[in-house]
Amino acid sequence: MSLLVVGSIAFDAVRSPFGERDRMLGGSAVHFSLAASFFCDVRVAGPVGDDFGDDEYAVLADRGVNTDDIERVPGGETFFWRGHYEHDLNTAHTDDTQLGVFGDFEPKLSQPSRDAETLFLANIQPDLQRQVREQCTGARLVGLDSMNLWIDTARESLVRTIGGVDLVFLNDAEVRMLTEQPNLLQAARAVMDMGPRAVVAKQGEYGAALFTRDAFFALPAYPLETINDPTGAGDSFAGGFLGYLASEGEGAADDEGVLRRAMTYGSTMASFNVEDFGTERVRRLRREEIDERFAQFKHITSLEVVPTA
Numbered sequence: 001m002s003l004l005v006v007g008s009i010a011f012d013a014v015r016s017p018f019g020e021r022d023r024m025l026g027g028s029a030v031h032f033s034l035a036a037s038f039f040c041d042v043r044v045a046g047p048v049g050d051d052f053g054d055d056e057y058a059v060l061a062d063r064g065v066n067t068d069d070i071e072r073v074p075g076g077e078t079f080f081w082r083g084h085y086e087h088d089l090n091t092a093h094t095d096d097t098q099l100g101v102f103g104d105f106e107p108k109l110s111q112p113s114r115d116a117e118t119l120f121l122a123n124i125q126p127d128l129q130r131q132v133r134e135q136c137t138g139a140r141l142v143g144l145d146s147m148n149l150w151i152d153t154a155r156e157s158l159v160r161t162i163g164g165v166d167l168v169f170l171n172d173a174e175v176r177m178l179t180e181q182p183n184l185l186q187a188a189r190a191v192m193d194m195g196p197r198a199v200v201a202k203q204g205e206y207g208a209a210l211f212t213r214d215a216f217f218a219l220p221a222y223p224l225e226t227i228n229d230p231t232g233a234g235d236s237f238a239g240g241f242l243g244y245l246a247s248e249g250e251g252a253a254d255d256e257g258v259l260r261r262a263m264t265y266g267s268t269m270a271s272f273n274v275e276d277f278g279t280e281r282v283r284r285l286r287r288e289e290i291d292e293r294f295a296q297f298k299h300i301t302s303l304e305v306v307p308t309a
């Protein structure tokens with residue numbers, strides 16, 4: 001099954017307690033597609049400027065991501081985000097956002113993208129997410145991510161957009177903020193009342209929780225000695241989650257076991273992403289490393305003590 005992601009394609013400047021980078025490839029759609037590419041065919045759509053060069057395309061192409069629907073705007077500048085992290089790596093502080101070519105972006109998707117069975121509306125302005133949703137008539141399973149900025153500035157539009165998707169990925173604080181409901185379980189139910197059948201509440205280094213109408217599942221984050229840059233962890237999580245679901249075919253989202261494995265692949269991909277800056281770790285990742293870490297998750301979450309070989 002093919003998977004389409006629409007979201008920001010960006011240059012990021014990031015400072016964390018462990019170092020900094022002035023300008024590196026980033027963006028919600030980029031982190032998502034690289035993670036998902038380990039599981040299924042991925043197409044990425046979004047605008048970039050003249051400053052988006054062969055090296056950036058190559059990062060996506062090297063992972064087999066289809067870039068036909070990346071729209072290069074002559075004279076335009078690629079979306080730019082500058083942020084930093086203090087010692088609490090769970091909170092990103094935004095220092096600058098320059099929309100660049102996103103300012104007047106009107107999604108015009110090719111037929112193969114409209115036909116993709118799985119769609120991820122990565123973090124961008126919710127009106128744009130809805131326009132994409134409306135064009136993707138072939139989508140059977142649709143996920144969405146958003147952020148506090150849009151809850152603050154475009155809440156009504158975001159709620160409408162959420163009404164047209166199956167799965168919502170948000171930080172736990174954003175789930176509470178969106179619904180004005182302090183209790184996370186009730187807040188997740190309130191999001192499901194808007195339309196979706198499942199909510200994933202991401203909790204940074206504490207892991208993630210999955211809420212459906214009749215089930216609950218939670219997973220810790222993989223314990224890591226080295227975390228350099230949390231940027232893109234949420235998108236990598238969603239990429240692992242939806243990439244795996246897409247690889248399981250039609251009806252996968254109705255199977256509780258598949259959903260639990262999707263949570264585990266999501267956490268696995270997020271854990272690799274944060275080990276190095278930007279896309280650096282995921283670019284050199286091998287499939288065997290994903291399988292090893294997935295197996296480790298079984299160990300660290302089992303109620304039975306399984307002897308190690």
Ligand code: AMP
Binds near residue numbers: 125230
């Ligand atoms: P996350 O997975 O939440 O850490 O997402 C990180 C990515 O989101 C970065 O690579 C940024 O380029 C991108 N980003 C930051 N702010 C925005 C925004 N307002 N709209 C779209 N993408 C953004």
